[in-house]
Amino acid sequence: MVSLANPLNETYSGLVTAPNTSAAEELQKRLPNANVVKAFSTVFAADFATPVIAGQQADAFVAGNDTAAVETVSDLVATAGFNPIVAGDLSVSRTLENMTLLLIQLTLKNGYNWLAGWKILHN
Numbered sequence: 001m002v003s004l005a006n007p008l009n010e011t012y013s014g015l016v017t018a019p020n021t022s023a024a025e026e027l028q029k030r031l032p033n034a035n036v037v038k039a040f041s042t043v044f045a046a047d048f049a050t051p052v053i054a055g056q057q058a059d060a061f062v063a064g065n066d067t068a069a070v071e072t073v074s075d076l077v078a079t080a081g082f083n084p085i086v087a088g089d090l091s092v093s094r095t096l097e098n099m100t101l102l103l104i105q106l107t108l109k110n111g112y113n114w115l116a117g118w119k120i121l122h123n
């Protein structure tokens with residue numbers, strides 16, 4: 001089960017979830033027999049048509065507790081054209097959901113036209 005939800009409030013000023021949880025973890029609590037994996041939440045819908053932005057392939061973060069499920073979803077992320085980065089267990093969804101909140105706020109402030117994404121630079 002993939003959780004791509006971002007639990008944004010109505011004004012995009014914050015999340016509606018408590019700081020000690022995430023939309024993905026709340027979904028996992030409701031679906032105890034499923035392996036919930038957080039993915040596709042940190043990229044915008046428009047990025048699917050253009051996952052290479054300004055010459056850089058957008059990263060797409062994946063988080064989950066089940067190694068096999070995370071691997072399967074990472075393959076799906078790569079097939080969609082993004083660079084999958086496994087970020088950690090499902091609790092990392094708290095950070096990922098806040099990263100998307102920030103990306104939305106920056107997009108609105110700077111006029112990125114909903115074509116924007118995160119990229120980790122490394123050597």
Ligand SMILES: NC(=O)c1ccc[n+]([C@@H]2O[C@H](COP(=O)([O-])OP(=O)(O)OC[C@H]3O[C@@H](n4cnc5c(N)ncnc54)[C@H](OP(=O)(O)O)[C@@H]3O)[C@@H](O)[C@H]2O)c1
Nearest residue numbers: 004005006007008039040041042043044045046047100114
């Ligand atoms: N759009 C993006 O760029 C993007 C990127 C990353 C993640 N996401 C996440 O993807 C999810 C969908 O985003 P979206 O942009 O596709 O939103 P959307 O266009 O507003 O679609 C939301 C859908 O959810 C349904 N819905 C809303 N409340 C419901 C409820 N209480 N019970 C059942 N169905 C309900 C709506 O049904 P009705 O049409 O009948 O109201 C609609 O089909 C969100 O969680 C969002 O955070 C979106």
